[in-house]
Amino acid sequence: MKRVVLGLCLLFVLIGTTACTMPWSKDDKQHTLKNTKKGNDEKITIVPQDNEKDYQIWHSDKTSPSRGYITYGVNNRLDINEMEMGLMRLSKSVFDPGKYYFQSGRYISTDLIDEMLARKLVKGESSDLPGVDKQGLNPPYGKGSDIGKRATDEPKELSYVLEQDYLTKNGKLSGVSLAVSMNSVYNQSIYYKKTGKTYPVDVTLNKTEQMQKGKSYANKVLQRIRQVKGLENVPVFVALYLEAAPGYDAPGHFYAVGTADGSARSISKWKNTGEDNVLFPSNEAESKYKDYYDKFDKFKDKIKSYFPNYTDVIGQGFIKGNKLQNLTMNININFFDETEIVSFTNYISGLLQSNNPFEVPIQINISDTTGQPEAVVVNRSDMDKPFVYVYGATH
Structure with a gap:
């Protein structure tokens, strides 16, 4: 525990916070909200920050439905950290930390994530194929009988969709941020129940093409999440991320951002971030x-x-x-x-x-x-x- 706390102190030292007092060492403002729809109590803890440029955290004792699920789509721990912290950092350009609380994503279910990340099930194909769905956004398998070759010929491009929520001071959801992550390397071991075999797949994708395709995928994701109850009419900030190769010693990077205001279901104007991790x-x-x-x-x-x-x-x-x-x-x-x-x-x-x-x-x-x-x-x-x-x- 000592090393964990020290690590957080060092983060504050590196980014410029002069004090090394942990946010939770203060008297947290705690209050209980009644969840009338479910008939139970939800305890909310407001975790303050030492740095006024950072978000206060709206922490609920009801955990996010997708908590930890990112590991199923993103293989590199450095990418996971960069996606989570980088999305919060970029969100400050749209959701002012002085006006909004941060909350981990609560609206996009793991079922919806699985559906979006799945391969498109095309007419005539068996639904027994691994990782397919009629609503899948990733390319369908290639032609042939060998699953490994079919997956290699048509590698998965979209790797994950990460949600973060931004609440106003009364706890109302007022904005959502999404990180739409694209593979630079498609690396997966595919188990096919029909044959009882596992097929390793490792394909390096064209980074320039992947970055361009990310914009199209983001709009498809946006159309899906607009169907989620509570997300129909909130501003959605989208950041496009290109992953590093699995096991690489530096993370990938966010390369473009855009915002869908109101009930907009697409983003036409993207801004390059100018960011890189090397x-x-x-x-x-x-x-x-x-x-x-x-x-x-x-x-x-x-x-x-x-x-x-x-x-x-x-x-x-x-x-x-x-x-x-x-x-x-x-x-x-x-x-x-x-x-x-x-x-x-x-x-x-x-x-x-x-x-x-x-x-x-x-x-x-x-x-x-x-x-x-x-x-x-x-x-x-x-x-x-x-x-x-x-x-x-x-x-």
Whole structure:
């Protein structure tokens, strides 16, 4: 629990909140609302935020029907985090945190999600085919008898639809945000009951084509959710997301946004976000962001000079408008004792003070070769010196 709380503190440090007081350490405003339709009580907790630019959370003891369901459509944990937090961040352009509460999605059922993500069942095909539905939005299987080849020939394109709700101060639903996620790689193991076999499928899709198709899928999704009771006439903000490959060390990115006001069932005007998440080092970083790539490479060499044979360094940079906004670095080292951890962490802190080539917030996570966190260093331009914490150190 100590490490969880520390992690949240570090998030606040990285984004610029000066205090490290958890929101729930304050006196939460709690009140009970009577759910007259179901005849039971629903307890609502308003979770305040230290930063006025963030949403207060409308937390109900009735959990979201789709809670955790995103893992069935999105394979990369980094993508899941980026979709959830990125959608909330982008929603601020439409739903002002000073006027709206955030609530996890309550209206789109898992049945509707399954229906939309399913492959279209075409006339003449058997309904026994895995993952098909007459209302499915994904392409139908290709031709032939081999399920694996049919799936490979017509890969699934739409991977998930994530809902977030925005309420006014009286608790009324006043807006909905949707993340419509597209595959960059279609990776799935398909079990076919008829043959008793599992068919592995792994297809790399054209990213440019997928990003364009996302707009069409979003309008189809919008038409479906307008049929959901309570969502007929609320503004719907839609953010289009392109996933990274499964297991990749950086998430995908939101690439376009649009809003359907009132009861509109489609979006005709999309705005590019200018956002990207890039892995350092990588061919993509070298080709698209050469200056940042070179700076990272030189900084990495300075880090590795401390333990040249036992150090692995990667970074994840958030880009907006072709400019680096923040950088997270992960360092894995084979430590032999606690003193090595402390000395290496102090070395990293000193590098950030004297040789930091990046004028953006940086968080450096230091772990052993098994992935066990050992220390963390955070630096921002408004800090006199980096924030340093060694997990196992005694004070």
